[in-house]
Amino acid sequence: MTSMNSPELGTRARNESVILEAAERVFACHGYRGASVQAIAEAAGLPKSNVLYYVGSKRKLYVTLLERMMARWNAMLDDIGEDDDPGEVLEGFIRSKMRLTRQHPQGSRLFAAEVLQGAPFLQEYLHGELREWVRARARVFERWSEKGLMDPVDPVWLIFLIWSATQHYADFEAQILGITDQAALGESDYRAITDFLCHVILKGCGVRPSSDVDSERHYQVIQGKETT
Amino acid sequence: MTSMNSPELGTRARNESVILEAAERVFACHGYRGASVQAIAEAAGLPKSNVLYYVGSKRKLYVTLLERMMARWNAMLDDIGEDDDPGEVLEGFIRSKMRLTRQHPQGSRLFAAEVLQGAPFLQEYLHGELREWVRARARVFERWSEKGLMDPVDPVWLIFLIWSATQHYADFEAQILGITDQAALGESDYRAITDFLCHVILKGCGVRPSSDVDSERHYQVIQGKETT
DNA sequence: TGTCGATATGACCATTCGGTCAACTCTGTT
DNA sequence: AACAGAGTTGACCGAATGGTCATATCGACA
Numbered sequence: 001m002t003s004m005n006s007p008e009l010g011t012r013a014r015n016e017s018v019i020l021e022a023a024e025r026v027f028a029c030h031g032y033r034g035a036s037v038q039a040i041a042e043a044a045g046l047p048k049s050n051v052l053y054y055v056g057s058k059r060k061l062y063v064t065l066l067e068r069m070m071a072r073w074n075a076m077l078d079d080i081g082e083d084d085d086p087g088e089v090l091e092g093f094i095r096s097k098m099r100l101t102r103q104h105p106q107g108s109r110l111f112a113a114e115v116l117q118g119a120p121f122l123q124e125y126l127h128g129e130l131r132e133w134v135r136a137r138a139r140v141f142e143r144w145s146e147k148g149l150m151d152p153v154d155p156v157w158l159i160f161l162i163w164s165a166t167q168h169y170a171d172f173e174a175q176i177l178g179i180t181d182q183a184a185l186g187e188s189d190y191r192a193i194t195d196f197l198c199h200v201i202l203k204g205c206g207v208r209p210s211s212d213v214d215s216e217r218h219y220q221v222i223q224g225k226e227t228t
Numbered sequence: 229m230t231s232m233n234s235p236e237l238g239t240r241a242r243n244e245s246v247i248l249e250a251a252e253r254v255f256a257c258h259g260y261r262g263a264s265v266q267a268i269a270e271a272a273g274l275p276k277s278n279v280l281y282y283v284g285s286k287r288k289l290y291v292t293l294l295e296r297m298m299a300r301w302n303a304m305l306d307d308i309g310e311d312d313d314p315g316e317v318l319e320g321f322i323r324s325k326m327r328l329t330r331q332h333p334q335g336s337r338l339f340a341a342e343v344l345q346g347a348p349f350l351q352e353y354l355h356g357e358l359r360e361w362v363r364a365r366a367r368v369f370e371r372w373s374e375k376g377l378m379d380p381v382d383p384v385w386l387i388f389l390i391w392s393a394t395q396h397y398a399d400f401e402a403q404i405l406g407i408t409d410q411a412a413l414g415e416s417d418y419r420a421i422t423d424f425l426c427h428v429i430l431k432g433c434g435v436r437p438s439s440d441v442d443s444e445r446h447y448q449v450i451q452g453k454e455t456t
Numbered sequence: 457t458g459t460c461g462a463t464a465t466g467a468c469c470a471t472t473c474g475g476t477c478a479a480c481t482c483t484g485t486t
Numbered sequence: 487a488a489c490a491g492a493g494t495t496g497a498c499c500g501a502a503t504g505g506t507c508a509t510a511t512c513g514a515c516a
Binding site for chain 2: 030032034117119134157158161165167168170178181202204206
């Protein structure tokens with residue numbers, strides 16, 4: 001069992017990781033029903049039988065991928081309290097979410113496809129963990145509003161705004177590339193977009209930017225970089 | 229051919245409309261590959277053969293639906309010039325897009341599913357018409373920035389922000405309903421969300437609200453309505 | 457009544473679907 | 487060399503896939 005096939009990885013671990021990555025791509029592209037085990041196998045460069053040998057079934061594979069994505073999401077979250085600085089918290093949220101989208105675009109799309117079909121596999125998560133997380137954050141935002149630290153906007157809609165604005169750059173990548181006529185979004189694009197979102201959203205709900213950031217400088221970066 | 233089967237509608241027109249509506253639901257839910265003609269037929273309450281008799285093939289049906297959605301989108305757009313009022317234009321755009329999302333949620337999801345799989349059927353549209361539309365608007369936004377009517381934000385990212393924030397309420401409806409624990413988004417929810425988006429985005433990029441709107445009143449609506 | 461084009465649909469086809477299974481190879485241990 | 491267990495894979499299964507076609511029914515006009 002301890003061969004030297006691949007550096008530091010047993011056969012099982014190596015193949016499973018290849019399969020998971022391939023499956024994430026295919027599921028993200030075509031959804032659960034639209035993805036075939038055959039297509040996943042070809043993307044992984046393995047025979048179909050071998051894929052099923054490792055993952056058991058199409059359904060198990062899909063659930064595994066969803067759980068992995070939810071784990072990434074959960075790992076990104078940190079708790080906040082009403083004594084934290086609103087600007088820092090909001091900006092941190094935007095940047096974290098954008099980083100997640102950037103680092104796992106296929107996973108983001110997988111999640112989007114799952115929600116598009118009505119989230120049949122994620123009902124429990126949405127009504128449970130995630131709902132509580134949103135509620136908790138919403139309460140803090142409301143306290144900030146009462147204290148005059150931000151405009152009295154509905155905190156839930158604000159969270160969804162941040163979610164959608166960041167998620168968009170993974171899910172609709174094809175549209176963005178088509179319209180901007182690019183082959184791919186580079187690191188500088190992501191930096192510019194993130195700065196843009198931080199500026200508009202913080203200013204838009206009346207939050208003072210956290211002190212370590214000179215928001216005027218962001219304009220320069222955005223303007224000097226990519227205005228097509 | 230002129231029977232009295234159904235009020236003001238020939239057999240063909242009536243059946244085609246039933247099929248299109250059913251197909252939009254199924255394609256939106258499961259994507260192109262994941263949708264089966266059988267499932268569409270069942271949703272339409274017709275035998276599979278009958279569906280194919282009217283629409284020819286699965287592919288033609290899908291293309292028809294995409295074209296219908298693009299036509300709706302194009303019908304929504306009005307031209308703008310640099311002499312128009314930025315606040316009016318931006319708010320008009322947000323409200324139009326939100327209305328489109330509200331009136332055609334299945335169509336919006338269909339579009340999302342198409343883009344998720346890389347927009348294979350929409351390459352031409354994205355690189356052509358839509359790209360020119362975005363460019364034209366971006367130029368106007370830039371002129372406004374130069375005139376000091378708005379912050380010097382990247383106009384393309386601004387358009388995508390509006391697109392994503394509005395699109396989200398169709399595509400991720402399942403997530404929103406799950407988190408907010410509702411059965412459906414009502415008319416009042418959509419009004420509140422639209423007002424919220426107008427407030428944050430206009431303020432966020434430094435645009436003075438158009439005069440006929442008292443933006444302070446929007447807070448009241450938002451706050452008084454739904455704060456969970 | 458007979459005719460004709462539009463409508464309707466079950467039977468059928470080749471292909472692909474998810475999944476099973478038996479047979480096989482490979483590798484490390486005895 | 488013999489064995490064991492993990493890894494590998496082609497053959498195969500019943501069901502579902504998109505699509506065709508022959509046949510049957512319908513309503514309008516002669």
